[in-house]
Amino acid sequence: MDTQISKSMQFRLSFSLYLNYFVHGIGLIIIAQNMQTLAHSWASPITTVAMVLSGVGLGRFPAYFIFGILADKFGRKLCINIGMFLYLVFFVGMMFTHNIQIAYVLAMFAGAANSALDSGTYTTFADLGGKAKASNVLIKAGMSIGEFVLPLFVAFSEQNSIWYGWSFAIGAAALVVNILLLIPVKFPAMVKTADTGAGKRVSISKTRKVIATVALSLYGYTSMGLMILFTQWITLYATDVLHFTNTAAHLLMSAYSVGSITGVLVIFIMLRRGVPEGPLLIGLTTTALVALLAVLIVKAPTVSMIASFAFGLSAAGGGMQVGLTMFLELYPRIKGLITGIFMNFGSLATFSVPIITGALAKVSIASALRFDVVIAVASLIVVVAARLALHQERSLDNSRKQINGIDRDITRLLEDRFHAVDTIAAIKAESGKAVLDEGREQQVIARVGASVKDEQLRGSIQHIYGAIMAESRAYQSDKLGRRSETETTPVMPDSALKENN
Numbered sequence: 001m002d003t004q005i006s007k008s009m010q011f012r013l014s015f016s017l018y019l020n021y022f023v024h025g026i027g028l029i030i031i032a033q034n035m036q037t038l039a040h041s042w043a044s045p046i047t048t049v050a051m052v053l054s055g056v057g058l059g060r061f062p063a064y065f066i067f068g069i070l071a072d073k074f075g076r077k078l079c080i081n082i083g084m085f086l087y088l089v090f091f092v093g094m095m096f097t098h099n100i101q102i103a104y105v106l107a108m109f110a111g112a113a114n115s116a117l118d119s120g121t122y123t124t125f126a127d128l129g130g131k132a133k134a135s136n137v138l139i140k141a142g143m144s145i146g147e148f149v150l151p152l153f154v155a156f157s158e159q160n161s162i163w164y165g166w167s168f169a170i171g172a173a174a175l176v177v178n179i180l181l182l183i184p185v186k187f188p189a190m191v192k193t194a195d196t197g198a199g200k201r202v203s204i205s206k207t208r209k210v211i212a213t214v215a216l217s218l219y220g221y222t223s224m225g226l227m228i229l230f231t232q233w234i235t236l237y238a239t240d241v242l243h244f245t246n247t248a249a250h251l252l253m254s255a256y257s258v259g260s261i262t263g264v265l266v267i268f269i270m271l272r273r274g275v276p277e278g279p280l281l282i283g284l285t286t287t288a289l290v291a292l293l294a295v296l297i298v299k300a301p302t303v304s305m306i307a308s309f310a311f312g313l314s315a316a317g318g319g320m321q322v323g324l325t326m327f328l329e330l331y332p333r334i335k336g337l338i339t340g341i342f343m344n345f346g347s348l349a350t351f352s353v354p355i356i357t358g359a360l361a362k363v364s365i366a367s368a369l370r371f372d373v374v375i376a377v378a379s380l381i382v383v384v385a386a387r388l389a390l391h392q393e394r395s396l397d398n399s400r401k402q403i404n405g406i407d408r409d410i411t412r413l414l415e416d417r418f419h420a421v422d423t424i425a426a427i428k429a430e431s432g433k434a435v436l437d438e439g440r441e442q443q444v445i446a447r448v449g450a451s452v453k454d455e456q457l458r459g460s461i462q463h464i465y466g467a468i469m470a471e472s473r474a475y476q477s478d479k480l481g482r483r484s485e486t487e488t489t490p491v492m493p494d495s496a497l498k499e500n501n
């Protein structure tokens with residue numbers, strides 16, 4: 001893949017992009033991890049501090065639209081720089097502010113930073129032409145490492161009476177380093193080719209498509225809500241309800257993030273082994289629900305640790321990304337818009353969950369965490385609905401329906417191809433050139449061969465191209481009234497076939 005930047009530059013770029021997500025992992029949980037200290041510093045009750053978290057959702061929401069456009073117009077690097085700068089303001093501001101209104105605005109900055117980083121990063125990886133699954137996994141791993149390290153640091157700080165501001169300073173310092181690292185790094189050229197809808201093809205009825213669309217949009221909310229509610233309340237639940245020591249309480253959060261890193265690997269391997277996405281999401285959501293119930297019902301330290309790990313694995317291992325992939329397969333031609341819609345359902349969760357749970361926490365911390373059971377059940381309902389809507393029985397009829405859809409697309413593309421040949425025919429008529437250009441045909445066959453991913457299919461597809469170009473010649477000759485000039489048998493250069501096999 002020609003990305004116009006060297007391998008070492010690609011490495012430096014990827015490193016910085018993942019480092020940003022390490023910082024983002026810290027940013028995601030830092031307010032919740034310091035909730036009690038911040039309540040003291042801001043002279044506000046914990047339930048009000050929890051509400052500040054809703055600012056993150058509020059900041060994310062409009063920002064996805066703005067940064068999506070900016071990333072395409074002015075480049076990915078600008079968005080990433082803005083994202084890092086906004087996060088820096090958040091971390092530094094939070095270290096020093098004693099005012100809850102300012103804290104709310106800073107939380108909005110963090111939300112906007114999240115959108116800016118996402119808009120610049122996912123697009124950069126797409127431009128690099130790397131394997132989307134691999135880069136998504138590493139982005140998620142970066143976040144999980146941040147979510148793992150921070151609670152350990154906070155627990156250490158609390159034990160040793162170290163100022164809470166230092167935990168924010170870690171994020172700020174990592175950002176300053178990364179801003180400097182990124183200055184000389186070159187980004188790949190933006191790839192703006194139209195999406196031809198590569199990927200699995202889904203051909204289902206309108207009603208099923210509507211159900212799947214609603215279900216997957218809602219999953220954007222439930223998958224995000226399920227995760228963030230747990231990260232926001234588990235530490236307080238552990239100290240207040242389970243009567244854990246502060247250190248043990250922070251360790252639950254670290255168990256969750258180790259679970260989430262493990263989950264990323266597990267999901268990655270499962271998808272590679274061909275486990276279908278629908279049943280995978282149902283399995284993950286059920287596990288998350290069971291783990292949550294274990295934390296809420298059993299109330300024993302070891303069980304809470306194991307359950308937090310299991311919850312991280314199942315709720316935060318990348319199920320959300322799997323849901324998004326299913327959604328994108330349903331609408332392969334409008335991937336940008338679908339990503340925006342899905343992410344914004346996530347933003348709605350980031351905004352509303354802290355408000356709802358903040359209110360519930362006034363009754364009891366346990367009821368705030370219990371609300372996650374409601375979200376888990378809702379999540380289970382939507383993934384089952386999506387699976388039922390998208391599932392197709394293995395049958396002759398269904399496969400043929402799928403082929404009909406593919407044939408429709410191929411026909412449209414073939415028509416476009418023949419129309420493009422019209423101009424060539426006209427130019428050849430003017431210049432008196434022969435219709436047949438063997439060199440060009442060899443080139444086309446070689447290029448097609450190189451772009452076929454499944455090796456077993458390479459020869460067949462190259463043969464089809466031989467036939468297409470033979471027809472293309474016949475078509476041109478008919479147009480030019482030179483039919484006798486043309487052989488309608490394919491040139492089919494075996495040499496090209498050999499070159500590519």
Ligand SMILES: O=C(O)C(=O)C[C@]1(C(=O)O)C=C[C@@H](O)C=C1
Pocket residue numbers: 421424435436437438440441444468469472473476
């Ligand atoms: O590129 C050309 O010169 C064409 O006429 C188009 C085309 C094709 O269909 O791709 C058809 C006939 C030529 O032998 C080579 C290629």
